[in-house]
Amino acid sequence: MAVLTQRNPGSKAISVTKSTTDCDVLIIGGGLVGASLACMLENTGLSVQIVEAWPLKSDVQPSYDDRTVALSWGSRCIFEGMGIWDAMADRVEAIKTIHISDRGHFGATRLRHDEENVEALGYVAENRVLGEVLYDRLQQNDRLVLHCPAGLTGIEQNTDQVVASIEQDQQHKTVNARLLVAADGVISQVRDLLHIGSSAQDYGQAAVIANVTPARPHNNVAYERFTDQGPIAFLPMTGRRCSVVWTVPVDQAEALMALGDEDFLRQLQQRFGYRLGQLEQAGKRQMYPLRLVETTQVARNRVVIVGNAAHSVHPVAGQGFNLALRDIAMLAELMSAAKDPGERNLLQSYVEQREDDARRVYRFTDSLVKIFSNSNAPLGHLRAAGLIAVGLIAPLRHQLARQSMGLGGRASVLGRRSVNG
Numbered sequence: 001m002a003v004l005t006q007r008n009p010g011s012k013a014i015s016v017t018k019s020t021t022d023c024d025v026l027i028i029g030g031g032l033v034g035a036s037l038a039c040m041l042e043n044t045g046l047s048v049q050i051v052e053a054w055p056l057k058s059d060v061q062p063s064y065d066d067r068t069v070a071l072s073w074g075s076r077c078i079f080e081g082m083g084i085w086d087a088m089a090d091r092v093e094a095i096k097t098i099h100i101s102d103r104g105h106f107g108a109t110r111l112r113h114d115e116e117n118v119e120a121l122g123y124v125a126e127n128r129v130l131g132e133v134l135y136d137r138l139q140q141n142d143r144l145v146l147h148c149p150a151g152l153t154g155i156e157q158n159t160d161q162v163v164a165s166i167e168q169d170q171q172h173k174t175v176n177a178r179l180l181v182a183a184d185g186v187i188s189q190v191r192d193l194l195h196i197g198s199s200a201q202d203y204g205q206a207a208v209i210a211n212v213t214p215a216r217p218h219n220n221v222a223y224e225r226f227t228d229q230g231p232i233a234f235l236p237m238t239g240r241r242c243s244v245v246w247t248v249p250v251d252q253a254e255a256l257m258a259l260g261d262e263d264f265l266r267q268l269q270q271r272f273g274y275r276l277g278q279l280e281q282a283g284k285r286q287m288y289p290l291r292l293v294e295t296t297q298v299a300r301n302r303v304v305i306v307g308n309a310a311h312s313v314h315p316v317a318g319q320g321f322n323l324a325l326r327d328i329a330m331l332a333e334l335m336s337a338a339k340d341p342g343e344r345n346l347l348q349s350y351v352e353q354r355e356d357d358a359r360r361v362y363r364f365t366d367s368l369v370k371i372f373s374n375s376n377a378p379l380g381h382l383r384a385a386g387l388i389a390v391g392l393i394a395p396l397r398h399q400l401a402r403q404s405m406g407l408g409g410r411a412s413v414l415g416r417r418s419v420n421g
């Protein structure tokens with residue numbers, strides 16, 4: 001196999017093949033989910049290749065952008081099991097309390113880490129930081145082949161392998177893989193090439209995100225404030241900042257994007273209130289239209305679809321990446337125990353074992369959006385009553401905390417390993 005070395009922006013040397021190659025697992029998309037899966041497969045003996053469309057440190061790289069992700073406690077356990085938690089622990093902020101309230105109504109609830117006997121309910125990580133940690137780890141793996149930036153031009157599914165055609169630096173390459181994993185995001189080219197459909201539910205909402213510095217310290221509290229237009233989340237970040245995810249109808253999101261920083265902060269303050277004192281500074285804003293997108297088929301003939309390509313959920317409860325991480329931890333576990341990572345029974349078993357968790361997450365996020373982004377007055381009173389009930393009744397709080405911590409359902413071996421919680 002001819003191997004040449006290409007320098008990626010900001011990276012050390014990465015091996016790139018120039019001819020037809022064989023591998024066990026070919027991952028299309030080296031974003032948060034694809035790169036995490038490649039790390040999980042490191043010690044399984046399986047040969048792995050990744051095709052990633054964008055240079056890793058480019059401004060347009062869609063996975064490692066300015067967003068943050070609220071990692072659940074369960075995701076921390078998975079990262080610990082993978083051996084990369086230590087590399088990120090100093091660069092994330094713990095969520096010790098989650099404060100949930102409904103603007104204009106009495107009733108709030110607090111979920112607390114000490115009630116759940118864990119060090120934190122979750123952690124806030126910058127997507128860029130996660131990308132750096134994942135790729136630092138991948139670069140230590142001599143066997144991994146990364147094609148980047150490279151594009152997929154075709155896929156052929158056979159009984160015993162998948163043949164992927166890719167293009168890099170105007171050269172064509174062919175990769176024969178026993179399993180192809182589509183981790184290429186919500187607008188998945190793999191799904192398109194294989195004519196796998198998807199269902200989409202448009203919420204008519206968009207998330208405007210920005211990092212904001214308030215006058216008062218966040219004290220590791222994550223605020224989820226529901227308003228009649230959509231939820232606002234203030235997530236604690238390092239350096240006294242908060243990561244704001246402000247969900248509003250699409251036309252209002254466009255108007256918010258067009259405001260100057262001062263006017264933006266004034267409107268945000270008006271909707272969120274003064275729990276964190278005066279909002280003093282806002283970083284760059286970005287806008288993401290929100291839809292619930294679900295693939296019609298998760299696995300088919302040596303191809304499996306993961307991450308946003310499989311299901312993209314509303315960010316209201318910070319569940320999307322956490323769900324994907326639980327999915328791929330299970331996939332990696334099944335693959336490590338199998339002779340053939342693409343065999344039909346393995347993929348069938350993966351689909352069956354992961355179905356319930358995904359359904360639970362869809363129901364949880366979808367009902368939060370529908371119940372809480374609503375100005376109907378009787379519903380408002382019910383919501384308030386619900387929040388008070390959850391605040392007062394410990395088992396209800398515990399159930400909500402476990403869902404937020406990503407601890408519903410059977411954990412993979414990676415998720416069960418380590419951690420004192």
Ligand SMILES: Cc1cc2nc3c(=O)[nH]c(=O)nc-3n(C[C@H](O)[C@H](O)[C@H](O)COP(=O)(O)OP(=O)(O)OC[C@H]3O[C@@H](n4cnc5c(N)ncnc54)[C@H](O)[C@@H]3O)c2cc1C
Nearest residue numbers: 029031032033053063070185307308315318319320321322
């Ligand atoms: C505003 C917002 C806030 C969020 N907050 C949270 C949160 O707090 N907690 C949480 O768990 N989740 C959160 N999420 C969800 C989380 O961002 C996603 O689950 C996660 O980004 C999915 O990662 P992915 O790798 O599947 O897809 P992506 O991040 O879209 O990455 C896809 C990768 O594939 C590459 N690619 C695309 N097409 C091709 C191709 N044809 N060939 C090769 N490569 C290709 C792309 O360049 C990219 O690197 C949030 C989402 C949004 C929008």
